[in-house]
Amino acid sequence: MNYILSNYSPNALYRYFEEICAIPHGSGNEKGIADYFCKFAEDNNLEYYRDNVHNVLIKKNASVGYENKPAVLLQGHSDMVCEKNNDVIHNFETDSLKIYEKDGWLYAEGTTLGGDDGIAVVMMMAVLADKNAKHPPLECLFTVQEETSMVGATSFDYSRLSAKSFINLDCEHLDRATVSCAGGVRCNFSFELDSYKVQNSSVKITVKGLAGGHSGMDINSGKQNAIIVMAKILGGLYEKMPFNLISVNGGNKVNAIPRECEAVINIFDKKYAKEVISSLADKIRKQLVKEDKKFSVRVDNANGISDTAFCFKDTYRVISALNIIPNGVYEMSRSLEGLVETSSNLGVVSTENNIVNMYLMPRSSVEAKLDEIVMKLDMIAKLVGAKIVHDDRYPGWEYAPKSKMRDLYEQCFEKRMGSKPIFEAVHAGVECGIIITAMGGELDGVSVGANVNNIHTPDECLELSSLADAYAIMLDMLETL
Ligand SMILES: [Zn+2]
Numbered sequence: 001m002n003y004i005l006s007n008y009s010p011n012a013l014y015r016y017f018e019e020i021c022a023i024p025h026g027s028g029n030e031k032g033i034a035d036y037f038c039k040f041a042e043d044n045n046l047e048y049y050r051d052n053v054h055n056v057l058i059k060k061n062a063s064v065g066y067e068n069k070p071a072v073l074l075q076g077h078s079d080m081v082c083e084k085n086n087d088v089i090h091n092f093e094t095d096s097l098k099i100y101e102k103d104g105w106l107y108a109e110g111t112t113l114g115g116d117d118g119i120a121v122v123m124m125m126a127v128l129a130d131k132n133a134k135h136p137p138l139e140c141l142f143t144v145q146e147e148t149s150m151v152g153a154t155s156f157d158y159s160r161l162s163a164k165s166f167i168n169l170d171c172e173h174l175d176r177a178t179v180s181c182a183g184g185v186r187c188n189f190s191f192e193l194d195s196y197k198v199q200n201s202s203v204k205i206t207v208k209g210l211a212g213g214h215s216g217m218d219i220n221s222g223k224q225n226a227i228i229v230m231a232k233i234l235g236g237l238y239e240k241m242p243f244n245l246i247s248v249n250g251g252n253k254v255n256a257i258p259r260e261c262e263a264v265i266n267i268f269d270k271k272y273a274k275e276v277i278s279s280l281a282d283k284i285r286k287q288l289v290k291e292d293k294k295f296s297v298r299v300d301n302a303n304g305i306s307d308t309a310f311c312f313k314d315t316y317r318v319i320s321a322l323n324i325i326p327n328g329v330y331e332m333s334r335s336l337e338g339l340v341e342t343s344s345n346l347g348v349v350s351t352e353n354n355i356v357n358m359y360l361m362p363r364s365s366v367e368a369k370l371d372e373i374v375m376k377l378d379m380i381a382k383l384v385g386a387k388i389v390h391d392d393r394y395p396g397w398e399y400a401p402k403s404k405m406r407d408l409y410e411q412c413f414e415k416r417m418g419s420k421p422i423f424e425a426v427h428a429g430v431e432c433g434i435i436i437t438a439m440g441g442e443l444d445g446v447s448v449g450a451n452v453n454n455i456h457t458p459d460e461c462l463e464l465s466s467l468a469d470a471y472a473i474m475l476d477m478l479e480t481l
Contacts, residue, residue, distance in 0.1 A: 001018065001019065001022065003015060003018050004018065004099065004100070004101060005017070005018060005101065005106070005464065008464055008468070009468065010126060010468065010471065012125070012126045012129055012130070013122050013123065013126045013467060013468065013471055014122075014464070014467075016121070016122040016125045016126065017106075017118055017119075017122045017462075017467075018099065019036070020033060020036070020114070020118055020121055020122065021096060021097040021099050021108065021113075021114065021118070022096040022097075023036055023096070024092055024093055024094060024095065024096070025078060025079055025080055025114065026079060026080060026081070026082040026092045026093070027079040027080070027081070027082075027144070027145045027146070027147045027148040028079070028144075028145055028148065029079075029092070029093060030053075030054040030078050030079055030144040030145070031054055033054075033078050033121075033142075034050055034054035034055075034056050034078065034142070034144075037050075037056040037058065037078070037125075037142055038050055038056060040058075040125060040128075040129075041056075041058045041128075044128060044129050046058050046059065046060055046128060047059045049160060051155070051156065051157065053144050053145070053151055053152055053155055054078075054144050054152075055141065055142065055143050055144055055152045055155075055156050056078070056141075056142045057139065057140070057141050057142075057156075057160060057161075058124075058128055058140045058142075059137070059138065059139055059140070060127075060128050060135075060137070060138040060140070061137055062135065062136050062137045062138075063133065063134045063135055065134070066134065066135060066136045066137075067137075069136035069137070069481060070136060070137075070162070070163065070164040070165070071136060071137040071138065071139050071161070071162050071163040071164070072135070072136050072137070072138060072139070072163055072164075072165050072166070072167065072478060072481060073139045073140075073141060073161060073163035073165070073166045073167070073435075073439075073443070073445075074120075074123070074124050074127070074138060074139070074140045074141070074167050074169065074474075075120070075140070075141040075142075075143065075166065075167070075168050075169065075170075075431070075435065076117045076119070076120020076121055076123075076124065076142065076143070076168065076169040076170050077117045077120065077142070077143045077144065077145075077146030077147070077152065077153075077170060077431065078117075078121055078142040078143065078144055079117075079144055079145055079146060079147055079148075079152075080112060080113075080114030080116065080117070080118065080147070081112050081114075081116070081147045081455070081456045082111070082112060083111065083112045083456060083457055083458055084110055084111040084112070084458055085110045085111075085458045087110070088109070088110030088111060088458070090110065090111050092111075097109075097111060097113065097114065098110075098111075099113070101464070104463060104464055104465060105453075105461040105462065105463055105464065106461060106462045106464055107459075107460070107461045108458075108460070110458050111458050112455075112456065112457065112458060112460045113452075113460040113461060113462060114460075115172075115450075115452035115455070115460055115461070115462035116170070116172060116452050116455040116456070116460070117146065117169065117170045117449075118462075119169060119449055119450045119452065119462065119467055119470065120142075120168075120169030120170055120449070121142060122467075123169055123467075123470065123471050123474055124140040124142070124169070126471060127140075127471075127474070127475065127478070128140055133475055133478065133479075134478070134479040135475075135478035135479065135481070136478065136481055137162075138478075139161050139162070139163050141156070141161070141435075143156065143431060146170070146431055147456075150394065150429070150431060150434060152431075153431040153434040153435055153438075154394065154434055156438070158435070158438045158439055161439065163439070163443065164442070164443065164444065165404070165405050165443065165444045165445060165481065166405070166432075166435070166436065166439075166443045166444065166445030166446075167405070167445065167446060167447075167448060167474060167477065168430070168431065168432045168435075168445060168446070168447035168448070169447075169448060169449055169470075169474075170430065170431065170447060170449060171447050171448050171449030172449055172450075172451070172452040172453075172455055173449065173451060174417075174448075174449070174450050174451050174463075174466045174469055174470055175413075175417070175419070175421050175422060176421065176422045176423075176424050177406070177409055177413075177421050177422070177423055177424070177446050177447060177448045178423075178424055178425070178426055178430065178432070178446070178447035178448075179397075179399060179400070179403070179406055179423045179424065179425060179446060179447070180336065180339070180365050180396075180397050180398060180399035180425035180426070181365060181396055181397045181425065181426050181427075181428060181429060181430040181432055181433050182216060182340075182343075182363040182364055182365045182396045182426070182427045182428060182429060182433075183363065183364060183365070183367060183370055183393070183394050183395040183396030183397075183429065183433050184216075184361055184362065184363040184364075184370075184393070184394060184396075184429055185361070185362060185370065185374060185390050185391070185392065185393035185394075186254055186359065186360075186361055186390065186391045186392050186393075187359070187360050187361070187362065187374070187377055187388060187389070187390050187391075188357060188358070188359050188388065188389045188390075188391070189321060189325070189357065189358040189359075189360070189377075189381055189384075189386040189387070189388055190355060190356075190357050190358075190386055190387045190388075190389070191314070191317065191318055191321075191355065191356040191357075191384075191385070191386045191387075192354060192355055192387075193310045193311075193314040193317075193318070193354045193355070193356060194310065194311050194314055194354070195308035195309060195310055195311075195354050196244070196308060196309060196310075196311055197307060197308060198244065198246070198266045198306065198307060198308060198309045199266070200243075200244075200266050200267055200268045200270075201266070201267065201270045201301070201303055202246060202264060202265065202266045202267075202301075202302040202303050202304070202305050202306065202309075203264070203265060203267065203270055203273060203274075203299050203300065203301060203302050204262060204263070204264045204298075204299070204300045204301075204302040204305070205230070205233060205234075205262070205263045205264075205265070205277060205297065205298070205299055206260070206261075206262050206296075206297065206298040206299075206300070207226045207229050207230050207233070207250070207260060207261045207262070207295075207296075207297050208226070208259065208260040208294075208295075208296055208298075209259075209292070209293075209294035209295045209296045210223065210224050210225075210226050210229070210257075210258075210259045210260070210292045210294075210295055211223050211259065211291035211292050211294075212226075212256055212257045212258060212259035213256070213257045214255070214256065214257070214428065215254070215255045215256055215257055215343075215345035215347060215361055215363075216255070216340075216343070216345075216363050216426070216427040216428035216429075217426070217427060217428055218257060219257070219328060219329055219340055219343040219345060219363075219427060220329050220340045220343075220427075221289065221291070222289040223257055223289055223291055223292055224284075224287075224288060224289075224292050224295070225257050225258055225327055225328070225345070225346060226250050226251065226258040226259055226260050226261040227250045227251055227258050227261045227322065227346050227347075227348075227349050228322070228327050228328075228346060229261065229284055229295075230248065230250060230261040230262075230263055230322070231319060231322035231323045232280065232284060232323070233263075233277055233280050233281070233284075233297065234248075234263060234265070234319045234322070235319050235320075235322075235323045236276065236280045237265075237267075237273060237276050237277060237280070238315070238316065238319055240272075240276050241267065241268065241269060241272060241273065241276070242312050242315075242316075243265045243266060243267035243268075243273070243315065244265065244266040244267075244309035244310055244311065244312065244315055245263065245264075245265055245266075245309060245310045245314075245315040245318055245319070246264040246265060246266055246302075246305065246306045246308075246309045246310070246351075247262075247263065247264045247306070247351035248261070248262070248263040248264075248318065248322075248349050248351055248356065249261070249262050249263075249349060249350050249351055250262060250348070250349050251346075251347045251348040251349065251359075252348060253347055253348065254345070254347035254348055254359045254360065254361045255345070255347060255361055256345075256347060257345060257347075258346075258347060258348070261349070264302050264305055264306065265309070265315075266309040270301075273299070274299050277297060277299055278297075278299075281297040284297075310354075317384045317385055317386075318356050318384075320384055321358065321380065321384045321386060322346070322349065322358070324380060324384075325344070325346055325358065325360060325377070325380060326344040326362070326373060326376060326377070327344055327345065327346045327360070328343060328344070328345075329342075329343050330342040330343050330344060330362075330364075330369075330373060331364075331369065333365070333399065333425070335399050335401060336399050336425050339365070339399075339425045339427065340427040341364060341365055341366055341369060342362070342363070342364035342365075342366065342369040342370070342372075342373060343362065343363050343364075343427065344360055344361065344362040344363070344373060344377075345360060345361050345362075345363075346358060346359075346360045347359050347360060347361060358386075360377075362374065362377070363396070363427060363428070363429075364396060365396040365397065365398055365399065365425065365427070366396065366398055367395060367396065367398070370393075370396070374390060394429055394433065394434055395433045395434060395436075395437035396429075396433045397430070397432045397433040397436050397437075397445075399425055400444065403444050403445075403446070404444055405444045405445055405446045405477075406423060406446050408477050408480060408481065409421065409446045409448060409473070409477060410423075411480070412473045412476040412477045412480065413473055415476065416469060416472055416473050416476065417469065417473075430447065432445060432447055448470065448473070448474070449470060450462065450463065450466040450467040450469070450470040451463035451466040
């Protein structure tokens with residue numbers, strides 16, 4: 001292999017990075033990189049375990065003088081997001097990434113680089129191979145499919161670990177460490193409705209032009225949810241003049257804030273409906289943040305679009321549910337300023353024949369709060385006569401008021417960088433929540449990393465010097481523990 005980063009040190013760190021770039025390792029395609037980890041463990045006489053999804057655990061004994069200390073878990077994910085520019089020919093199943101360096105940053109030509117989370121992989125490998133590093137017993141876990149299903153973290157057999165502290169290496173900023181994340185669950189409301197032959201005129205209402213965003217990270221941004229906007233319009237109109245709903249469709253992902261929503265209704269006085277909708281739209285427009293300024297509401301004739309519509313009672317059940325389902329910020333954290341602790345996002349509504357489905361995703365960093373909001377949803381479902389199903393629940397990582405690992409990171413970071421790091425909580429799911437919960441909730445941890453910009457895009461790049469800094473800080477933490 002032709003190495004292009006040989007002038008960077010510590011050499012092993014960069015050499016491993018180049019080696020993993022040569023092995024395709026998109027989510028679900030981790031067999032090759034797992035083979036590489038196992039060969040690495042054998043070459044270094046290290047104990048290892050590989051499970052059937054290709055998670056790999058490599059253990060290393062404590063260095064001299066550290067034998068009586070409890071083990072430390074180091075962890076990151078071995079998979080990467082596979083994105084490329086349209087004009088680039090690249091097969092993520094078989095081709096090596098074509099990496100190049102520019103002004104101290106590493107890129108891959110026209111594709112994602114996999115700095116997320118290659119930095120974790122190489123930091124773990126470098127300390128495992130380093131005969132001079134000082135540290136307690138190490139348990140290094142390389143998980144799979146973090147970018148898709150998190151099945152690696154959820155299915156791993158944690159009885160193989162004994163660690164009492166934890167360093168997750170999946171952060172994209174050197175000076176910002178993550179110390180809490182949200183858990184979540186997918187909920188599906190399903191209505192079976194009665195239809196009748198239409199008698200009046202049909203109109204289609206279209207809400208569009210909203211900015212949308214991530215259902216967790218952007219939930220406190222003030223950006224409006226197109227389905228909720230539609231709910232207000234339908235609710236407001238029904239109060240003035242009841243109508244029969246024909247269909248309502250909006251959003252396409254449960255974990256995104258919907259940008260558009262469409263409803264078709266059958267109503268006695270079309271002209272009056274238009275006036276009411278227009279005045280409701282004006283009220284909504286006044287409350288919008290600047291990102292949502294392209295907001296528009298259209299009303300079009302839709303006669304002939306359907307012979308049937310839902311009865312008044314069923315129409316009212318659906319629009320009531322859309323209006324009362326918790327959406328947006330539910331509660332802010334009292335331990336970390338500015339952090340959304342609990343939220344919910346109504347991400348998708350769809351109508352197929354006489355079935356209306358609503359998909360939503362509540363999140364919370366506090367398990368009991370997630371239980372609370374799920375119970376509320378169950379009760380709402382009962383009241384409006386919908387079936388509710390919950391799926392794929394994963395736990396959060398509650399902010400620990402006291403944390404030795406957090407203090408240690410701050411101390412080692414300050415020693416190397418001359419400033420203090422920022423501690424952040426993310427209102428989204430990361431593997432830490434799953435791992436800490438699976439280990440009994442007692443694991444004291446921090447999530448750290450190097451500077452990786454534009455992750456999940458073909459412009460992804462890694463600041464090479466920040467990787468050496470992140471590694472030095474991690475070694476210092478292990479030595480000080
Ligand atoms: Zn990642």
